[in-house]
Amino acid sequence: MIFRHLIFALLVLASVSVLAVSAEQSSAAAGKQAANSGKQKQMVQTQNAGERVFQAHCSRCHAAPEGFSPRISGTIVRHMRIRASLSQHDEEVLFRFFNPQ
Numbered sequence: 001m002i003f004r005h006l007i008f009a010l011l012v013l014a015s016v017s018v019l020a021v022s023a024e025q026s027s028a029a030a031g032k033q034a035a036n037s038g039k040q041k042q043m044v045q046t047q048n049a050g051e052r053v054f055q056a057h058c059s060r061c062h063a064a065p066e067g068f069s070p071r072i073s074g075t076i077v078r079h080m081r082i083r084a085s086l087s088q089h090d091e092e093v094l095f096r097f098f099n100p101q
Contacts, residue, residue, distance in 0.1 A: 050097025053090045065098060073098040 054064060058080065065073065074095060081091045 047097055047100060050093040050095075053086070053094050054097055057084045057086060057090070058094075068098065070095075070099045 058064075065076070068076070077091055077095050077098065080086070086094070
């Protein structure tokens with residue numbers, strides 16, 4: 001009889017342990033997913049900001065460039081920052097618009 005109670009207690013303890021580990025892994029995965037979602041949302045906002053800056057300042061004379069390396073597009077953005085009187089923030093969001101990660 002004591003043996004049955006002991007086995008039952010061990011099974012309950014094992015079940016509780018499995019549930020606790022599962023809940024911990026689930027919450028960790030949810031945390032990672034929320035962090036990734038936040039990062040993706042920030043990237044989309046930066047892309048949108050870069051596109052708005054491009055439309056407001058650059059599209060009068062240029063179409064959006066495609067296929068430039070980060071090095072070349074960085075040179076272009078720095079040069080055009082001076083010519084178009086863009087702010088440092090505008091330069092940064094334009095660079096990210098041209099070179100999404």
